[in-house]
Amino acid sequence: MVQRTVLAVLFDGLQSLDVTGPVEVFAGAELLSPGAYRIRTASLDGAPVRTTSGLTLVPDESLATAPDPDILLVPGGTGSLRPDPRLVTWVRERGPRAGRLVSVCTGAAVLAAAGLLDGRRATTHWAYCDRLAREHPAVEIDPDPVFVRDGHIATSAGVTAGIDLALALVEEDLGRDAALTIARHLVVFLRRPGNQAQFSAQLAAQTAQREPLRDVQRWITDHPDADLCVDTLAARARLSPRHFARAFRAETGMTPGRYVDRVRLEHARRLLEDTARGVEEIARTSGYGTPEAMRRAFVRTLGTPPAEYRRRFRPATTA
Template sequence: MRPWAARRRLDGVSVRNVLFILYDGVVALDAAGPLEVFAAANAYAAGHPPATPDGAAYRIRTASAHGRAVRTTSGLTLSPDLDLQAAPLPHTVVVPGGSTAPDGSVVPDADAVAWLRGNARRCRRIASVCTGAFLLAEAGLLNGRRATTHWSRTAELAARHPGVRVEDEPIFVRDGRVWTSAGITSGIDLALALVEEDLGRDASLTIARHLVVFLRRHGNQQQFSTQLRAQSAERPGLREVQQWIADHPDSDLGIEALARRANLSPRHFTRAFTAETGIPPGRYVDRTRLETARRLLEDSTDSIEHIARRAGYPTQEAMRRAFHRTLGLSPLQYRAKA
């Protein structure tokens, strides 16, 4: 492997080398989304001195085994810049997710895993998108670390790699120098977070606006809502109750009130709701209210008292206890991290 400073300096300005590992069956958007963020960061850096002589904040390269063209899951063919085995050591390596085997399991690319096992520990940062986490785990890079992947694969990742502390809610997780993210678009969120670490918050917000994406979703944001997490009830009456809970978290959502709305007895309602959604109605309500409060803390400047009322909590203290029980943070601490 040729020597290549992971972080070069031109006229006193840092340039970070970023390497995207490609392989047959890679998901095109897993690579293209973060790549566009880094490219946009270069455009930002060019207009915000100090900048390198050519305006670049990042040297972006793609690589595959033997430099071969790769075919993505969508049928798109990508031509990498470099032979992976000869690629200079980068500051940041990004591993996109890929296709699955006929039985639905994830099969990590052997060449990519071999490179990661031999070289990634010398990189300053390691990042994966979606099922790219399986390649990091196979290379031993996630042992003892917190990590995430697409919600449909978290159980598989945990079963295959028990040494990894898998989290199924966040859109991305940082544990030291290793970053992992969930589904396709969360790779953009992760890349924006990396750019923010390097160039500052204004850069990440400007790039997010340019790419017309949500303004820097933080890693603790959930991969999907309570409504998506639970199964949709088969009975129209129960589906209407699910929607009512989401739209009216500050209403009376006790069992008796919800049962009346479904035209069922409380006992029958509780049994039917749990059977059809996979979660008891009380827990469903608790999750919906917490989710509502989290969203309001993230997206508004309303007072904690006002948010507690809008989310359906009887008091600020009740909301604080719910946050501590589930997230280990107070509402104010959660807002500070958002």
């Protein structure tokens, strides 16, 4: 077995979970397959660093003495938004030597400052996508995916997305069963594919201020197979269809139809991952009506049909 060195870069003001999340994934893989990964951490001068939450992390060594890794992990945090010029120089010089260069959250800002994302597609935490695009116009920023891979460089969205990306790398190295075992061990609710949106419907949409609209949001989530046309939802909110559609968008940030689409897709995904129900039944209970309608929704949004999605993301032991 080829042992892969994982080097996590540490600096003051990093988000602790950006490091510990992926590291726990690789550590879990090492427990499953001893010798698979060698995990190292390094800071500029080898001194301990203080994270945004106040935790202190003690590195194994300095960046000057660190070996060229197979996987170089650059976390995010406030310290990545205005990175130390010495860190940027080190990443610019050493990053291209890594087999795979990975950023978590706003760690993409460090890669961009080093010029390593120029001409590439990348993502970061949703709250910083506009800023990254504005400060680094040569980078093609995609604000939607959980993570993006462009050649040997991978960038991921906020915080826990680093776990999703690390699981994808483990799956690439050790296979799907290993990645799913680690995900279950870490009690990760959903091992998300990279092209999945950063938000669930409930997170992407704001919670409506008025109770009738909040009730409609809950109703949609609890009854994805119901008649969820605007007229029906408006009647439930005791509003005219036009007033309802306008108010729903104003208070949640998306149209009723878009919200319904997201809820139904998430419901179908979870049934594919967590149950052995047939595609036809899932399509019906998720509100699609037919397997073909569900297939079109999956291909349009996730880039893969339901059967392939289940093959990739459902644990073999799930009943």
